[in-house]
Each structure stands twice: as C-alpha cells, then as structure tokens.
Amino acid sequence: MTISVSMTVNGKAASGNVEARTLLVQFLREHMGLTGTHVGCDTSQCGACVVDVDGASAKSCTILAVQAEGAKVTTIEGLAESAEKLHPMQEAFREHHGLQCGFCTPGMVMSAIDLVKRNNYQVTEDIVRHGLEGNICRCTGYHNIVKAIVAGAASMKAAGV
Amino acid sequence: MYDFAYHKPKSVADAAAAVKKASDGKLMSGGMTLIPTLKQRLAHPSDVVDLAGVSDLVGIKVDATGVTIGAMTKHADVASSADVARAIPALAALAGGIGDRQVRNRGTIGGSVANNDPAADYPAALVALGATVTTNERKIAAEDFFKGMFETALKDGEIVTSVSFPTATKAAYMKFPNPASRYAMVGVFVAQTASGPRVAVTGAGPAVFRVKAMEEALAKSWSADAVANVKVPAEGLNSDIHASAEYRAHLVTVMAKRAVAAAG
Numbered sequence: 121m122t123i124s125v126s127m128t129v130n131g132k133a134a135s136g137n138v139e140a141r142t143l144l145v146q147f148l149r150e151h152m153g154l155t156g157t158h159v160g161c162d163t164s165q166c167g168a169c170v171v172d173v174d175g176a177s178a179k180s181c182t183i184l185a186v187q188a189e190g191a192k193v194t195t196i197e198g199l200a201e202s203a204e205k206l207h208p209m210q211e212a213f214r215e216h217h218g219l220q221c222g223f224c225t226p227g228m229v230m231s232a233i234d235l236v237k238r239n240n241y242q243v244t245e246d247i248v249r250h251g252l253e254g255n256i257c258r259c260t261g262y263h264n265i266v267k268a269i270v271a272g273a274a275s276m277k278a279a280g281v
Numbered sequence: 282m283y284d285f286a287y288h289k290p291k292s293v294a295d296a297a298a299a300v301k302k303a304s305d306g307k308l309m310s311g312g313m314t315l316i317p318t319l320k321q322r323l324a325h326p327s328d329v330v331d332l333a334g335v336s337d338l339v340g341i342k343v344d345a346t347g348v349t350i351g352a353m354t355k356h357a358d359v360a361s362s363a364d365v366a367r368a369i370p371a372l373a374a375l376a377g378g379i380g381d382r383q384v385r386n387r388g389t390i391g392g393s394v395a396n397n398d399p400a401a402d403y404p405a406a407l408v409a410l411g412a413t414v415t416t417n418e419r420k421i422a423a424e425d426f427f428k429g430m431f432e433t434a435l436k437d438g439e440i441v442t443s444v445s446f447p448t449a450t451k452a453a454y455m456k457f458p459n460p461a462s463r464y465a466m467v468g469v470f471v472a473q474t475a476s477g478p479r480v481a482v483t484g485a486g487p488a489v490f491r492v493k494a495m496e497e498a499l500a501k502s503w504s505a506d507a508v509a510n511v512k513v514p515a516e517g518l519n520s521d522i523h524a525s526a527e528y529r530a531h532l533v534t535v536m537a538k539r540a541v542a543a544a545g
C-alpha cells in the first residue's frame with residue numbers, strides 16, 4: 121500500500137510516497153539522503169538510529185514513516201548551526217574523544233541531548249549511564265561518552281540550547 | 282517486513298470495525314513489539330490498525346480508590362506522573378524501569394498487557410495489585426486476563442482501552458533485568474492489598490504467576506525474612522541462554538526479599 125507522508129525534518133517540510141512498511145529510518149536515509157542516522161541492529165536495542173520525534177528521542181528503526189505523519193523530526197544533521205559551528209554536545213564528543221569508529225555516535229548524541237533536557241541540564245555520571253541504556257557502543261567502553269555528555273550538558277546550558 | 286494496508290481510525294469503534302473487516306488485521310499501539318515482529322517476518326498481517334489517532338485512549342486518572350491508565354498511555358508518562366507516584370509509587374517506578382528511554386517514549390500499557398510477553402513488567406503489577414483490564418467489550422480481572430506465554434483472554438480484534446489499579450497500603454517491584462534488553466529475567470511485585478499480601482512473579486515462567494506460599498508467610502509477618510525461606514520449584518520455569526530454570530527459581534526468592542524490604 122502506497123501512502124503519501126509529510127513531516128518536518130530538521131526544520132524543513134519533507135514529503136514523499138512510501139509503502140506502509142517503510143520505516144522512518146528508511147525514509148530519512150533512502151528518500152531524504154540523510155544517512156547520518158544509522159542502523160546497527162534489527163532488534164530495536166542498539167540506538168544507532170535514535171532521532172527526535174516531537175520532542176522525545178525515539179528509535180527510528182522501530183517507527184513506520186506513516187507514524188511520523190505531521191511530526192517534527194530532528195536528526196543528527198539538524199543539530200549543527202553550520203559546518204564550522206557544531207552543536208555543544210557534538211563539540212563535547214569531539215573534545216572528550218567520545219567516539220572511536222563513530223557508528224553509534226549519531227544515536228548517542230541524539231539520546232544525550234534528550235537526556236540532558238529532561239534532567240534540566242543537570243546530569244551526573246549515574247544519570248548518564250542509566251540514560252544510555254538504549255544505546256550500545258562496541259568501541260569506547262562508554263567512559264569517554266559519559267564524560268562528553270556530562271561536559272556537553274554544561275555547555276548546552278551555557279549556550280542556552 | 283511484508284507490506285500491509287495501514288489504517289489510522291479516530292475512535293475505538295472504528296478501530297474495531299477496521300480489524301474486523303481485514304482478513305488478518307493487527308492493532309498497533311507503540312509498535313515497540315509489533316514492528317520488530319514484523320521486521321523479522323514472524324507476523325504477516327494484511328492490515329495494521331494504528332490506535333495513535335484515538336485520543337481518548339490516552340491519559341491517567343487518579344482518585345481515592347486507585348489509578349486508571351488509558352491503553353495508549355506511554356510508559357514514560359506513567360513513570361513521570363506525579364499523581365501515579367503519589368498513589369502507587371511502585372507502579373511509577375516499574376514503568377520507569379521498562380526497557381530504555383526510547384522504548385518508554387513509545388511503548389504503551391495497552392500494548393504491553395495485550396502482548397503478555399513472559400518477561401514483561403506490567404503483568405506483575407496487574408496481578409499483584411488485583412487490577413482490572415477494560416476492553417471495548419468488557420472488564421476482565423488481571424488474574425483471568427493473562428493466560429499463558431503471549432496468550433491473554435482477549436478475543437480476536439478485542440481492544441484494551443484502559444487498566445485500573447486499586448491502591449495498596451504497601452507495594453514494591455524489584456527486577457533482575459537482562460542487561461541487553463532490560464526485560465525481566467525475574468521480576469517480583471509484592472503488595473499489601475485489601476485482600477491481604479500478594480506476590481506476583483514475571484520473567485520466571487511462561488506467564489505471570491502468584492506465589493501463595495510467600496503470600497501466606499507475609500500474612501503472618503510482613504518482612505523480608507518471612508519470604509527468605511520460601512523456595513519456588515524450578516520445574517516448569519523458563520530456561521534460556523541468559524539463565525537456567527534453577528537460577529530463575531533462586532532469583533524469585535532474592536527479588537521477593539528485596540521487594541518486601543523496599544515496600545517497607
């Protein structure tokens with residue numbers, strides 16, 4: 121069944137005709153060419169595909185594109201102000217070496233931003249470790265990711281984003 | 282995933298009609314279980330009926346007797362509800378421990394109870410607190426609702442509309458989560474209810490079950506020590522790569538002790 125969908129992606133109107141079974145992540149990657157959102161598993165466990173849907177982080181591999189009809193979606197591509205000026209959380213990952221291969225990073229950053237906002241920009245190591253239960257990293261051992269998010273929370277607050 | 286026809290009705294009646302009309306219709310709430318199942322081609326419905334357009338299925342009502350949660354209410358909203366935290370704190374805590382943040386942002390109580398995964402958390406709360414499941418056709422007591430592995434009293438196309446939990450004087454839930462999925466390897470919900478203490482176990486068996494021996498021990502004395510010596514037989518419990526039946530049986534007593542201690 122082909123259905124037309126429209127939503128707002130990174131602040132711009134986006135629409136297309138998709139099959140009912142098309143996942144949001146496929147719509148983003150294959151229809152819109154936004155390949156920053158990754159797919160790392162088929163069991164909804166790894167979090168590489170996390171995007172923001174109407175203000176809540178969500179696994180775009182476990183949402184149909186039609187379920188996002190009318191939604192405001194933000195992907196990793198929608199965070200940086202410009203190629204020169206990264207989002208404070210992205211900058212914190214760079215600064216604190218919060219990535220190695222980078223595959224999990226888009227999902228980590230998206231989950232981190234949601235986590236920081238929900239906790240009123242006040243996060244502890246413990247809150248971050250629990251908050252990342254839906255994101256798996258095969259490389260870093262998490263230590264630097266946690267450091268980056270704690271630091272990123274403070275820079276987000278300072279930058280007012 | 283095989284393709285299907287997609288529907289987004291605005292009322293429960295229209296949703297029921299859409300499922301009925303389809304040759305093999307499936308309801309969808311959060312999709313956090315249904316979509317992975319479709320991706321693995323473990324199900325092949327002709328039609329998917331999305332309940333997201335039925336706005337009167339969302340919401341939490343709290344009064345002096347208990348808490349009623351609409352079927353489409355997300356785990357994250359139960360977890361963060363100050364009203365639920367006041368009326369039945371153990372219920373809010375349970376919802377906050379389901380899966381991970383992203384699963385809680387989309388998964389719903391209606392989908393969770395309808396699915397009746399042997400390792401799901403909510404069934405333990407429903408059975409321990411003596412909750413009632415309301416559908417578009419009737420009311421079903423929790424104990425008559427959960428029938429077996431992934432099996433409930435729901436008829437084909439019957440829609441869960443809400444779940445009502447009576448308050449308890451004491452209650453707590455403790456789970457030993459699978460470290461990857463966060464599903465319960467074993468979860469124990471204990472409650473001091475109007476009809477006496479109740480102990481409900483999820484994750485250990487094919488479906489949620491009560492441990493009468495623990496309930497009797499707690500009726501004599503509400504303390505962690507009272508359940509410490511009650512052993513649950515391993516026979517018939519789940520055994521998989523994560524834990525043997527014997528290990529799960531052992532965990533039931535450990536989690537029950539912790540839950541009673543946490544309930545105070």
Ligand SMILES: Cc1cc2nc3c(=O)[nH]c(=O)nc-3n(C[C@H](O)[C@H](O)[C@H](O)COP(=O)(O)OP(=O)(O)OC[C@H]3O[C@@H](n4cnc5c(N)ncnc54)[C@H](O)[C@@H]3O)c2cc1C
Nearest residue numbers: 310311312313314315380388389392395401402441463464
């Ligand atoms: C990575 C991961 C970790 C998880 N961890 C946990 C955990 O720790 N504990 C836990 O309890 N759960 C866990 N879950 C499951 C999660 O809670 C699901 O949200 C829940 O089981 C299903 O709810 P849903 O709203 O997503 O339902 P859906 O996936 O939409 O539906 C599930 C089933 O119920 C039927 N259905 C849905 N709504 C209704 C209704 N109103 N009436 C009748 N039938 C209906 C559907 O047809 C389908 O068969 C996890 C899931 C994932 C992906």
Ligand code: FES
Nearest residue numbers: 160166167169181
């Ligand atoms: S790709 Fe979505 S959770 Fe793994």
Ligand code: FES
Nearest residue numbers: 220224257258259
């Ligand atoms: S940096 Fe490689 S998976 Fe996380």
